[in-house]
Amino acid sequence: MATPRSIAVLGATGSVGASALDVIARHPQRMRATILAAGSNVDALLALCRTHRPDHAVIADQTCFQALRDGLLESGLPTRAHAGDAALAELVASDACDTVVAAIVGAAGLDSTLAAARSGKRLLLANKESLVLAGELVMAAARDAGAEVIPIDSEHSAIFQCLPDGRMHRGVRAITLTASGGPFRGRSRAELEAVTPEQAVAHPKWSMGPKISVDSATLMNKGLEVIEAHHLFGLPADRIDVVVHPQSLVHALVEFDDGSTLAQMGLPDMRTALAVGLGWPERIDSGVGRLDLRAHGQLEFEAPDEATFPCLTLARQAMESGGTAPATLNAANEVAVSAFLERRIRFLDIASVVEGALAALPQTPATSLEALRDADEQARRVAHAALPRYARSSS
Ligand code: NAD
Ligand code: MG
DSSP states (O other), X not given: OOOOEEEEEETXXXXXXXXXXXXXXXXXXXXXXXXXXXXXXXXXXXXXXXXXXXXXXXXXXXXXXXXXXHHHHHTTOOOEEEESHHHHXXXXXSTTOSEEEEOOOSGGGHHHHHHHHHTTOEEEEOOHHHHHHHHHHHHXXXXXXXXXXXXXXXXXXXXXXXXXXXXXXXXXXXXXEEEOOOTTTTOOHHHHTTOOHHHHHOOSSOOOOHHHHHHHHXXXXXXXXHHHHHHHHOOOGXXXXXXXXXXXXXXXXXXXXXXXXXXXXXXXXXXXXXXXXXXXXXXOOOSOOOOOHHHHOOOOOBOOOTTTOTHHHHHHHHHHHOTTHHHHHHHHHHHHHHHHHTTSSOTTHHHHHHXXXXXXXXXXXXXSHHHHHHXXXXXXXXXXXXXXXXXXXXX
């Protein structure tokens, strides 16, 4: 038997992190979580360390280092404690892992995603924001270092699975990403005026972290995914379509020149995509139940309502502008979504904040990481400055 895979789970305390650890724990002979990393929740990270006994635990927030180190000692674990982004990037690049599950939320995941790509690891990429922000650089780094990038976002995993050997092909005419439509599908703008964070994060089909749940409700998630697909599969925007499919059973479709269209289906559970990435090219158990189409009845498909949910259009426009525009879009969206979750702005303001940042910061060419980080920072500043304009009393 081959040596077991050694896996770094970044964003271990999150929703994708939990799914990854669930799949890994099903295959103790084949793989082991050797590095667990989280943002600032020491107690949750310690609990995972007691269950999975990794070699290393990393907390991004430096002020949490002592609590992590003491907690590991008290639990009698041999796990070594680390803190900070630099320590994480260093560990990811080291021989402490051969596979990296990149499941940190937001642009905060860029450094570790890049470290995995540059060090030639198998990169199971859930952190779509790092591709939106710096897709060319991440993909070029992976190519140069021979890193194997396997998408974890369910739609992109679906495309990966529909393509022969997971790679783009000359005979592919177009790809289609499906969208559930989120919790507010079918509503008018007037009906969205007063929706709350609780309503926005209550996704009808997927159980996910708060940021991506809000992104799904605004359709920004699908916009970020179009940009993500562009970088992963090298297709132009006009060959990446989006269709709303409320049942969330068909995850994406690949259309070939000969008129054949392949779709990938399965229950909406991220463990399938994670098992594909962890086991590839073999198929391994994920714990996900079987799809019984008789139990689901109808499958519906409809066009997205971009007039009511303009974030999808904004993302497409940013992608077409290119340069720093996607970085601006992503950063302004992160600020706006946080402000909405904190009840500082309303749901419909999210798109306005993003649109305002894109208008205020015309795109410039983005040839370097510094230029992209700079665009990210400027967009955060502009978006923060705009928040008081939308301020409302909390409900
Ligand atoms: P989540 O909020 O549940 O978890 C986020 C994780 O990131 C947590 O472990 C948190 O501690 C960690 N984190 C946050 N800030 C950090 C920082 N500065 N440094 C280090 N770690 C930090 O989010 P999630 O839903 O699991 O999503 C994670 C990523 O996967 C996102 O990019 C999301 O778009 C993508 N994704 C998620 C799903 C899903 O089903 N949840 C599906 C597709 C793609
Ligand atoms: Mg997705």
